[in-house]
Amino acid sequence: MSNKLTNIKIPKYNLNYEIQNNKNIIDASLDKNIKLAYSCKSGICGTCKAKVVSGEINKNNKVNHILNDSEKENNIVLLCQSNGLSREVILELLSPLPRNPKLNKVRELVSEVLGIKYINKSIIELSISVPKRFNYDKKNNNYIKILIPGLENNDKYPIINSLEQENKYNGVINILLNINKNAKANSYFKKSLIQGETLSIKGPYEENNTILPNDKPLLFIVEDNYIIHSLNMIKVLIAHNYTFPIMLICNFENKRDIILLDEMHRLTFINTGFSYKISLTNKDNINNIDRFLYGRTINIISKIFPDLSSHYIVINGKNKFLNENYNKVIQLGAIKNNIKKIL
């Protein structure tokens, strides 16, 4: 009989904790603030290999081509492709535990609003003060929540400090708020986003990152405000010394909708393997001297990449954007297992 909870034991590291079975063991462990070794979380890299010493896991027929026959016979599994099944599972990890397997402690703090910048009509960049002990992990996407009196606000706001800022952290974090997303939160922000006012925040939360194996060029195809998430992923890859070229193609409708352009530009200096192109779908916005491209990403990628068979591809946008770009990259030879769609 399957259980909703599984007790995971990893004797070598003295770990003994309970996870939910509706998530893979890597994500369920992260929920418990335990970070096991992982990288792609797509069954490609093998970083999360472990031997099941006792107990049962549920592989859900997920990807496991990277395991050879003798590994399968020896109960070696990919933890990112396996959920708990029996009441207890004892594991032996094949990759060492990351140096700091405990994630940063989530805490509540009062912070001061230091600066407010409207990036476009729906996105605000907010600078707030937080003490050094807030100590978010510079190599991972981190988010905070803003506590609003009388309202349960579960939105998470990404920390977008640049990599240089993170190296000499001065007690200021920059976050992005999408004020169109949540009407009730929006009316609170209208009253409270004043320089010098205080905000109650909670965090840092670590995004369950996907770090792709460092073995192929990488193409990001991104739709407007989804750039916030994609750019954070790119920063994480660069911070982990991704050595293959990373190209970002981001589509906006109009020039005035473009956000984080400075940040994209700055990243090209930090990592010469990173480049970006902006495409605009509204032709009226483009003049001859612009460096922007005109058109939808599905038309642009085929001009830049006639063959995508040796790339990882991350597509980040709304459903329609995901599907049309997915079909396009498949037409251009991309391999299904190397494509990641992020909604």
Ligand code: FES
């Ligand atoms: S195969 Fe599991 S993290 Fe890559």
